[in-house]
Amino acid sequence: MGYKIISPARVLIVALLWLPIVSLADSSTEPVCVHDDLMRLLCLDEPAEKIISLSPGLTELLFAAGAGERVVGTTSYSDYPEAAKDIPRIGSHNRIDMEAVLAAEPDLVVAWISGNPTEQLRRLEELGIDVFWGEQRSFEDVAHTLERFGRLAGSEDIAHPKAAHFKTEIAALKARYADAAPVRLFYQIWDDPLMTVNDEHLISRAAAVCGAKNIYGDLPRLTPRLDVESVLSKDPEAIVVAGMGEDDDSWLDPWRRFEGMTAVKRNNLYFIPPSSIQRATPRLLEGMKRLCAHMEQARERR
Amino acid sequence: MYRGDLQRMLPPLIVLLGMGLLSLALAVSIGSVPIPPGEFWAVVTGGGSELHRTLIIELRLPRAAAAFATGGLLGVAGALMQVLLRNPLADPYVLGLSGGAAVGALTAMLFGLGVTAVSGSAFAGAMVSVVLVFGLAHGTGSWTPTRLLLTGVVVAAGWGAVITFMLALSPSEQIPGMLYWLMGDMAYARSPWPAVTVLVVACVLMLPFGRSLNVLARGPLQAAALGVSVRPMTWTVYAVASLLTAVAVTTAGAIGFVGLVVPHMLRLVLGNDQRLILPASALGGGILLVLSDTLARTLLAPEQLPVGVITAMLGVPTFLYLLYRSR
Numbered sequence: 366m367g368y369k370i371i372s373p374a375r376v377l378i379v380a381l382l383w384l385p386i387v388s389l390a391d392s393s394t395e396p397v398c399v400h401d402d403l404m405r406l407l408c409l410d411e412p413a414e415k416i417i418s419l420s421p422g423l424t425e426l427l428f429a430a431g432a433g434e435r436v437v438g439t440t441s442y443s444d445y446p447e448a449a450k451d452i453p454r455i456g457s458h459n460r461i462d463m464e465a466v467l468a469a470e471p472d473l474v475v476a477w478i479s480g481n482p483t484e485q486l487r488r489l490e491e492l493g494i495d496v497f498w499g500e501q502r503s504f505e506d507v508a509h510t511l512e513r514f515g516r517l518a519g520s521e522d523i524a525h526p527k528a529a530h531f532k533t534e535i536a537a538l539k540a541r542y543a544d545a546a547p548v549r550l551f552y553q554i555w556d557d558p559l560m561t562v563n564d565e566h567l568i569s570r571a572a573a574v575c576g577a578k579n580i581y582g583d584l585p586r587l588t589p590r591l592d593v594e595s596v597l598s599k600d601p602e603a604i605v606v607a608g609m610g611e612d613d614d615s616w617l618d619p620w621r622r623f624e625g626m627t628a629v630k631r632n633n634l635y636f637i638p639p640s641s642i643q644r645a646t647p648r649l650l651e652g653m654k655r656l657c658a659h660m661e662q663a664r665e666r667r
Numbered sequence: 668m669y670r671g672d673l674q675r676m677l678p679p680l681i682v683l684l685g686m687g688l689l690s691l692a693l694a695v696s697i698g699s700v701p702i703p704p705g706e707f708w709a710v711v712t713g714g715g716s717e718l719h720r721t722l723i724i725e726l727r728l729p730r731a732a733a734a735f736a737t738g739g740l741l742g743v744a745g746a747l748m749q750v751l752l753r754n755p756l757a758d759p760y761v762l763g764l765s766g767g768a769a770v771g772a773l774t775a776m777l778f779g780l781g782v783t784a785v786s787g788s789a790f791a792g793a794m795v796s797v798v799l800v801f802g803l804a805h806g807t808g809s810w811t812p813t814r815l816l817l818t819g820v821v822v823a824a825g826w827g828a829v830i831t832f833m834l835a836l837s838p839s840e841q842i843p844g845m846l847y848w849l850m851g852d853m854a855y856a857r858s859p860w861p862a863v864t865v866l867v868v869a870c871v872l873m874l875p876f877g878r879s880l881n882v883l884a885r886g887p888l889q890a891a892a893l894g895v896s897v898r899p900m901t902w903t904v905y906a907v908a909s910l911l912t913a914v915a916v917t918t919a920g921a922i923g924f925v926g927l928v929v930p931h932m933l934r935l936v937l938g939n940d941q942r943l944i945l946p947a948s949a950l951g952g953g954i955l956l957v958l959s960d961t962l963a964r965t966l967l968a969p970e971q972l973p974v975g976v977i978t979a980m981l982g983v984p985t986f987l988y989l990l991y992r993s994r
Contacts, residue, residue, distance in 0.1 A: 459843035462969035468700040479840045484782040
């Protein structure tokens with residue numbers, strides 16, 4: 366006697382009363398934090414609702430990370446995916462319209478370290494806007510950026526599988542061509558002036574995965590300028606060109622007159638749409654698979 | 668200054684001052700984000716939304732002030748150079764100063780340094796160029812405007828070659844920023860205060876020299892005959908003009924055309940009295956650059972143009988019209 370019987374119903378009521386408080390504490394979450402590519406810790410109180418992207422590649426990465434609907438402003442030439450074309454523009458990647466950025470009242474600006482004007486990014490920070498300074502130079506960077514964008518936008522359930530898929534596919538390509546005979550490749554990214562890439566460039570890394578050896582890999586500059594004679598003297602086994610559009614392979618034509626070149630004799634002249642391999646985004650896989658197929662064909666023509 | 672002079676000079680200066688204030692008001696009220704007049708007034712009186720306050724007070728106002736001061740610096744420096752060299756083609760950059768500044772700025776950019784370092788390096792480059800040109804022109808022989816001019820032009824050509832070399836070897840992603848600097852761009856301007864201070868101080872300092880400058884404009888021999896100590900005078904004018912140009916270039920890159928055309932335009936309208944032309948060039952240069960920068964920001968918004976494009980687009984027809992009208 367004298368015991369106060371605690372009925373199960375009463376326990377339940379007490380528990381239910383506490384529940385909102387507990388769950389409130391849960392959803393008022395700690396801030397989301399990531400390190401950007403300047404290795405600074407960037408923390409948002411909550412996942413960003415309104416994001417501004419400062420390059421076409423970053424826009425693509427945001428869409429891939431499941432944050433596409435949150436992009437409220439981007440730069441000119443943001444043409445992929447289709448939905449990106451309808452996002453309001455806030456200038457070009459090398460001159461940003463500061464007023465347009467401020468007017469969009471973004472929670473987060475994702476920037477491109479080597480492409481955007483540093484002084485404008487600093488100014489945005491001074492005006493109290495959170496800026497993610499990004500730079501993607503390797504496959505790991507692409508995957509890592511996807512994961513971080515997922516975290517910043519609260520779309521990790523989309524971004525993480527995307528990043529994992531990208532890593533597996535790259536690993537698969539690497540495994541497949543690990544023992545392939547090297548193809549001596551000249552990769553032309555511009556025609557006048559004639560420009561190529563060195564081994565630091567993502568394109569050259571992609572080519573290396575396919576078992577291609579960039580004949581200008583050792584040059585010190587990321588995008589060296591060359592003359593035609595130098596290419597002739599190196600006599601590449603295959604030539605891959607970018608172009609001014611998605612299906613403009615006219616840059617191949619000037620090479621055809623050099624009939625003595627191995628690449629011309631074997632007809633190893635290939636075109637790869639620039640946007641599928643020059644942007645550090647998951648679409649890189651598409652361009653790489655194409656490049657690998659071309660290199661495989663060049664081996665068969667030996 | 669005589670009473671009659673003052674009465675003659677005051678009206679055009681007041682008109683220019685009024686136009687200057689109008690241009691500033693225009694620059695602050697126009698942008699790629701439209702702000703309704705009511706909202707604008709609210710901000711002016713200390714209210715308004717936070718966004719509008721930031722746009723007007725943090726972005727437009729400092730930029731417009733910097734543009735005005737930079738334009739003023741270039742205008743005064745151009746007027747001084749034209750008097751000093753007695754050559755209508757002289758402009759603030761004719762002696763290679765902008766080339767030296769550009770090499771400084773581009774070097775800092777190549778090393779990926781920030782805005783402050785780029786400005787500092789540009790200023791240092793400008794100073795190196797000044798010392799180089801003046802030292803070489805002085806040489807062992809006598810000092811003549813022709814000799815100074817030739818030295819300056821050749822040094823400028825040398826800087827030009829260095830700039831081209833640097834552009835050819837720079838990583839492609841840095842080239843747009845460099846080109847914008849070379850064309851002149853107010854987006855680089857951070858705080859307007861250095862430019863404003865230097866402009867005001869220079870105008871006040873040069874005021875008493877106006878009469879001597881008038882005499883100097885007729886040639887060193889006449890000036891000497893009329894009791895002007897020519898050599899210290901020339902040195903001072905050259906030093907002041909160089910300093911003004913260096914500050915302008917440091918603020919906003921190598922903005923062309925303002926320094927060449929604004930003093931000429933004003934001379935066509937107001938006559939060639941340096942006491943009037945110097946302050947008028949300060950105001951006129953300021954007005955041209957503020958208007959140009961406002962157009963550069965808004966013409967193709969959200970795309971941003973370098974202001975150097977617009978100064979020439981506005982200045983060329985105006986100048987040609989004035990030249991055609993004058994006999």
